[in-house]
Amino acid sequence: MPAAAIINRALGFARAALLAAALTVLAASPSTGSEALGVLRWGGDSEGGFPYMFPNPSDVDELIGFEVDIVNELAGYMGMKPEYVNNAWDNLIPGLERDLYDIAINGLEVTPEHEEAVNFSIPYYKTFLQLAVRRENRDITELEGCRGKVVGTLKESYAQMVLEELGDVEIRTYIVEANTYEDLANGRLDAALFDSPIAIYSAGFNPEIKFVGPPIGEITYAIAVKKENRELLSRVNEAIVHLRDSGKLRGIYDRWNLWSPVMATEFNDFSPRKVEMTRYDEWAESHRPEITLSSRLSRYASFLPAFGWAALVTMKVSITAMLIAILLGLVLAMTRVFAPRWIGLLATGFVEFMRGTPVLIQLFFIFYGLPNVGIKLSPFWAGAIGLGLNYAAYEAEIYRSGLFAISSTQWEAALALGMTRWQAMREVTLPQAIRVVIPPITNDFISLLKDSSLVSIITMVDLTKAYGQLAAAYYDYFGPGIMVALIYLVIGLPFVKFSRYAEKRLAEQDKDGKKGMGRNFYRTSTRWR
Amino acid sequence: MANLPDESLIVVKNLCKSFEDGEVLNNISINIKEGDLVSLIGPSGCGKSTFLRCLNCLELLDSGCIRIGDVELSRDGIEQRPDENMLSAAHQMRSEVGMVFQGYNNLFPHKTVLQNVMLAPLVVKKMPAGEARGIALGLLKKVGLEGAANKYPSTLSGGESQRAAIARALAMNPRVMLYDEPTSALDPELVGEVLQVMKDLDSEGMTQIIVTHEMKFARDASDYIVFIDRGEIVEYDDGDILFTNPRNSRTREFLRHFTGTAVNY
Numbered sequence: 001m002p003a004a005a006i007i008n009r010a011l012g013f014a015r016a017a018l019l020a021a022a023l024t025v026l027a028a029s030p031s032t033g034s035e036a037l038g039v040l041r042w043g044g045d046s047e048g049g050f051p052y053m054f055p056n057p058s059d060v061d062e063l064i065g066f067e068v069d070i071v072n073e074l075a076g077y078m079g080m081k082p083e084y085v086n087n088a089w090d091n092l093i094p095g096l097e098r099d100l101y102d103i104a105i106n107g108l109e110v111t112p113e114h115e116e117a118v119n120f121s122i123p124y125y126k127t128f129l130q131l132a133v134r135r136e137n138r139d140i141t142e143l144e145g146c147r148g149k150v151v152g153t154l155k156e157s158y159a160q161m162v163l164e165e166l167g168d169v170e171i172r173t174y175i176v177e178a179n180t181y182e183d184l185a186n187g188r189l190d191a192a193l194f195d196s197p198i199a200i201y202s203a204g205f206n207p208e209i210k211f212v213g214p215p216i217g218e219i220t221y222a223i224a225v226k227k228e229n230r231e232l233l234s235r236v237n238e239a240i241v242h243l244r245d246s247g248k249l250r251g252i253y254d255r256w257n258l259w260s261p262v263m264a265t266e267f268n269d270f271s272p273r274k275v276e277m278t279r280y281d282e283w284a285e286s287h288r289p290e291i292t293l294s295s296r297l298s299r300y301a302s303f304l305p306a307f308g309w310a311a312l313v314t315m316k317v318s319i320t321a322m323l324i325a326i327l328l329g330l331v332l333a334m335t336r337v338f339a340p341r342w343i344g345l346l347a348t349g350f351v352e353f354m355r356g357t358p359v360l361i362q363l364f365f366i367f368y369g370l371p372n373v374g375i376k377l378s379p380f381w382a383g384a385i386g387l388g389l390n391y392a393a394y395e396a397e398i399y400r401s402g403l404f405a406i407s408s409t410q411w412e413a414a415l416a417l418g419m420t421r422w423q424a425m426r427e428v429t430l431p432q433a434i435r436v437v438i439p440p441i442t443n444d445f446i447s448l449l450k451d452s453s454l455v456s457i458i459t460m461v462d463l464t465k466a467y468g469q470l471a472a473a474y475y476d477y478f479g480p481g482i483m484v485a486l487i488y489l490v491i492g493l494p495f496v497k498f499s500r501y502a503e504k505r506l507a508e509q510d511k512d513g514k515k516g517m518g519r520n521f522y523r524t525s526t527r528w529r
Numbered sequence: 530m531a532n533l534p535d536e537s538l539i540v541v542k543n544l545c546k547s548f549e550d551g552e553v554l555n556n557i558s559i560n561i562k563e564g565d566l567v568s569l570i571g572p573s574g575c576g577k578s579t580f581l582r583c584l585n586c587l588e589l590l591d592s593g594c595i596r597i598g599d600v601e602l603s604r605d606g607i608e609q610r611p612d613e614n615m616l617s618a619a620h621q622m623r624s625e626v627g628m629v630f631q632g633y634n635n636l637f638p639h640k641t642v643l644q645n646v647m648l649a650p651l652v653v654k655k656m657p658a659g660e661a662r663g664i665a666l667g668l669l670k671k672v673g674l675e676g677a678a679n680k681y682p683s684t685l686s687g688g689e690s691q692r693a694a695i696a697r698a699l700a701m702n703p704r705v706m707l708y709d710e711p712t713s714a715l716d717p718e719l720v721g722e723v724l725q726v727m728k729d730l731d732s733e734g735m736t737q738i739i740v741t742h743e744m745k746f747a748r749d750a751s752d753y754i755v756f757i758d759r760g761e762i763v764e765y766d767d768g769d770i771l772f773t774n775p776r777n778s779r780t781r782e783f784l785r786h787f788t789g790t791a792v793n794y
Contacts, residue, residue, distance in 0.1 A: 269558055409635045413694075416585055416628040417649035418620070427652055431639050506639070 040080040042071050043101035045089035046461075047468040049177075050201045051256055052107050054473040057286040057299075060306045064279075065258040066197075067105050070124060073248050074223075077239045087459040093117050094368045096226045098376075100459060103236060104224040106265045107195075109158075119229075120222040121236045124249065125258070126266045128215035129159050130199040132192045134184060135208050140191050142213035149190035152180040159193040163215055177202045178475040185209060194217060197258055200251065202475075204257070205284035215262055243315035247274075256281045287475065300479050303470055310466035311487050317462065318491075319384050322445050324388025329395025336400060338421070346395070354393035360454055362386050367458040391448055398440045402433035435506040442499035446492045463487060538563040538704060538736050539584070544593035546579055547607075553579045555760040557593070561738065563704075566731045568747035568768075569740045571757035572783055577740045578631075580757070581707050584738070585626040586619035587590055597625050598704055624653070627698030631710040633690040636682035636697070642669065643678040646697045653701065661700075668696040672726050688719030699730075706730065708739040724750070744787045748772050756780045 044053050046063055053065035063084060074266045075082040085101040090457075092104040096118055110120050133140050140146060147168045153159040155173040163169050172189060174180040184192045194202070196215070203209040223240075225233045243249045244267055253259040254273050257280035264270050335347040354362070366381040377385065406429045414424035452466035467484040471477045537560035544556040553576045561567055569577040582588040584595065586602070589611060594603035602618040629635075636645050646665035648657040656664075669675050672692040682690060691711050698706060708727070712720040724746050727737060731750065731751045741747055747754050748768035755765040756777075775781045 167737075269595045407634065409630050409632065410637065412587055413628075413630060416587065416623060416626070416630075417697070418624040418653045419649065420620075423652050427648060428637055432637075435639070 002444055029423075038080050039083050040071075040075045040103065041083045041085055041101035042075075043087050043092050043095050043104040044106035045092065046086055047089070047465060047472055049198070051197050051258065051280075055306070055469055057283070057473060060302060060473070066111055066252055066258060066279075067107075069252045069256075070243070070249070071105060073243050073252070074236065074239045077242055078235055085459060086458045086461055086465075091368070091457060091459075093224060095459065096224060098368050098371055099226075102225070102229070102232060105221075106178040107221055108224050110220045110222050114224070117227075118224040119227050120224055121233060122240055123220045123222045124240055125221045125253075125268075126219070126262050127196045127219045127258075127260070128262055129162060129193055129217050129219075130196040130211055131213045131216065132181070132184060132194070132199055132203055132209050132211050133190065134187070135210050137190070139212075140212060143193075143216050144190055146193075150188070151191045151193055152183060152189040153178075153193045157378060158219065159195070163193060173184065176477060181209060190250065196260065200257060200280075201283060204280075205287065215260070218262075287473065293516050296479065299474070300483060303480060303483065306345045306470065307463065307483060307487060310461055310463045311491060313455075313460055314449065314452050314463040314488075315491055317380065317387065317455055318445070318449045319458070320380075320384035321387035321391060321452065322448055324384065325391035325395045325444075325448070326441070328388065328392035329399055332392060332396035333399035333403065334425075336396070337403060351396050354390050355397075358452060359387065359390045360457070362390055363454055363458055370415075379455070379459045381485045382458055383452070383460060385424075387448060387452060387454075391444060394444055395441065398437050398444070399433065402437035403429060405436050406432050435503070438499050438503050438506070442495060445495050449492050450488065530685060537561060538598060539738075540594075540596040541584075542594040542765070544580070544583060544595065545591045546576075546583055546588060547591055553760055554583070557757075557760075559755065559762060559765070561736065563736050564731075564734045565752045566727070566737045566750055567739070568751040569738065570742070570744070570747060570783070571755060571763075574758040575757045577757045578709050581628075581709050581740055582733070584705075584707055585623050585628050587628075588712070589615075589619070592700045595622070597622055600625060624701060625703055626705045626707060627695075627701060627703035628707045629691065629694045629698055629709070629711050630718065632714045633685075633687035634638055634682075635694055636690055637683050637784045638686075641679050641681055642674060642685070642693050645682070645693060646700050649701050665696070665700055668699050670695070671699075672696045673722070686719060687715040691715065691723045695723075695726055695730075704736060706735055706737045708737065708741070709742050710742065712743060740789075744784075745771070756783065758783065 022355065046053055046055065051065055052067050053063055056062040056064045071082050083101075087095045087100060088263070092106060092108060093114065095101060096104050103125075104118075108114065108120075112122065114120070131140070131143060131146070140149065143162075143166060146163070146166060148170075150170045150172060151163055152172045152174055153163060154177065155175055160171060160173060163171050172180075172183075174183075177194060177198055180189070180192045180194070183189045184203075185208045188257065192199075192203075193216070199211065203211075223236055225236060240249075247269075249261065250267065250269060251274070253263060254275045255278050257277040259273070277373060332347045332351060336344050336351075339347070363386040365382065366377065366380065366386045370377065410428055410432065411424060414428040415421070419427065453462055455462055455466075456465035462482055467480055471480045474480075539559075539561040541557055541559045544553070544554055544557040548711060550619060557580060569580065571577050579588060583590050584597070587755065590602070590604055592604055592606045594601065596602075600618055602619045602622060604615065612700045636642070640648065643662070643665055646668055647658070647661040650661040650664060651658065666675065666678065669678055672695055674689060674696065675692055677685060677689060677693070682693070685693065695706070695711075706727075711727075712723050714721065718742065724743065725774065727739065728750055731737060739747075739751075748771075751768050753765055754768050754771050756775075757777075758779050764771065764780045771780065771783060775784060
């Protein structure tokens with residue numbers, strides 16, 4: 001099971017329940033599937049990790065993985081052009097319902113819960129849990145030997161469940177596979193239990209670690225298709241049978257070093273290897289521990305274009321959302337201040353509702369829920385509008401407090417001069433309120449910039465998502481982490497600068513004053529002498 | 530009433546006003562001639578500020594009638610909802626009336642003194658900037674602030690602020706000036722310069738109503754003094770008569786507190 005997916009899953013029970021409720025009542029809109037056009041849109045999570053699908057270590061813009069190879073073969077047989085749609089692993093099935101893509105493939109297990117929501121093809125891969133220990137270890141030769149030992153595995157995974165059932169095991173759960181095997185190598189763990197493909201790609205080339213024991217349990221991967229899309233399902237099944245019988249699947253598994261006795265039994269194919277495990281060797285080569293500093297740095301440099309594009313997505317979403325928030329917030333604040341009581345109450349209700357519910361659920365609802373009533377937004381607009389509506393609630397409160405921070409005589413003096421309420425607001429109270437609200441609004445924008453990483457759950461590849469993808473591909477959360485943190489900082493800085501400048505400009509009238517606003521008067525009385 | 534209604538610039542008839550916690554003005558009637566300087570005195574909470582705020586419609590009267598110049602605003606009682614006619618009358622009335630508030634922080638702090646004075650002519654009257662500027666500079670000279678035109682309000686003294694506020698109100702060319710305790714927040718040595726401006730305006734024939742505790746000023750400068758207590762006009766008369774020989778015991782009681790109090794201006 002892919003690492004990041006596990007994290008999402010841990011976060012996501014509540015929203016999954018919400019979504020399930022929404023999706024079971026989903027009206028069966030006629031499939032506008034793109035297969036008619038000869039395009040096969042397939043959904044997966046590029047952060048899902050190796051060897052399923054991940055950015056190519058030698059060219060980060062290319063997506064590789066054994067599942068990518070399978071899709072290409074599949075589409076080739078079906079006479080269609082594959083088109084990749086990225087989505088968070090947790091949402092692959094809701095994305096099918098929303099017609100974001102025609103099929104979903106990314107280590108999706110055939111489980112009763114999943115089968116309720118979608119139809120599965122015949123399995124394309126079967127695997128098992130693999131136990132790993134240190135080279136010199138002689139105590140643990142199978143799962144039973146783990147009793148009384150310290151064993152590491154992925155959080156919330158099938159392996160964790162197996163270990164819990166075994167009992168009397170000290171389980172350490174991890175979010176990143178690589179950390180588990182590092183701890184195994186340095187002696188913090190006695191053993192590690194993972195899905196076999198992950199084990200092979202995490203530790204298969206590590207001389208300090210060996211795999212022991214027979215296959216444990218059974219994990220079945222298949223392609224998910226929307227329930228209504230029966231015709232497509234039969235075509236996919238036909239293609240899988242063809243790929244299996246023609247030996248094309250076997251070829252893929254050989255190249256990726258994923259052929260196993262379990263698969264031999266499954267496909268009834270006990271012949272020896274016919275092609276070299278080239279893809280696995282490339283992987284192992286790029287993950288030798290003795291990587292030099294300069295090659296590491298040049299690898300980081302190769303991340304820059306990908307991070308640059310992702311940063312652009314982050315900025316576009318954030319700035320659009322902030323514009324929505326600033327304008328709508330102003331309308332809401334004015335409504336609460338001026339409109340008749342019952343309209344004001346509506347605005348108050350909106351503010352309290354948006355502030356009181358998680359933005360994550362709001363985004364889910366807008367993107368996956370609203371199509372139920374015929375509103376289909378693109379990922380960008382769903383993200384910008386969702387974040388914009390949420391932040392508008394906060395901005396409205398900031399404006400309101402800013403407007404009430406102005407002395408009432410300012411308002412009365414303006415009215416007494418014969419100004420209309422709109423003129424008094426525009427010329428007198430609003431300009432003063434703006435000065436008060438610039439720091440908190442800047443604050444909110446910086447916060448929004450970071451919250452925009454939530455758009456990755458609605459298929460957008462923003463900066464945080466790009467980090468997850470590249471870090472997962474290289475086992476390296478350190479260098480890319482620093483890079484991404486710096487990029488966020490650099491994106492936010494101009495806005496901080498602008499806010500300082502605006503504050504200073506607006507406070508200029510006080511620079512020769514004694515009682516000016518905008519001056520740190522709290523400091524003056526502590527500096528007497 | 531001493532004056533016939535048609536001679537008066539301001540006519541107030543049976544003005545009543547209540548807030549949630551009780552009646553503030555009870556059946557006030559008064560006529561004020563053009564060019565008069567009238568001082569309103571009375572204990573705090575007596576309703577004199579509310580009366581002033583009713584005159585420029587910052588508070589809407591409950592019932593009664595107010596006429597200033599040709600603009601009339603009347604209401605039968607709080608059952609009568611404010612309608613468009615009343616709103617437009619209120620707006621017109623405000624343009625006839627200038628107001629100076631209590632305290633010295635009522636200039637717009639984000640604008641210079643000159644911009645403060647120019648703002649209403651520009652925005653409300655849509656006057657060309659050059660013309661507004663000329664008027665504003667003239668008014669600042671009149672109140673003795675020609676040197677402070679480009680200063681920001683936070684750099685002014687309390688007395689300068691109030692003089693600038695008077696210039697700001699005059700810029701709309703009102704027929705009546707209202708002052709709500711204009712000097713009560715000022716240092717004693719600054720009170721005189723503000724009162725002097727009001728005296729100058731009086732000599733130019735401006736109609737002025739002043740809520741004040743400056744008894745010496747009220748006595749010397751006012752055409753007459755109105756004593757208000759518990760929402761009613763108790764007594765009004767020429768300053769010398771009211772101070773030396775008040776007819777009403779409540780007036781006597783109130784004035785006793787001020788014996789010996791005098792401020793130079």
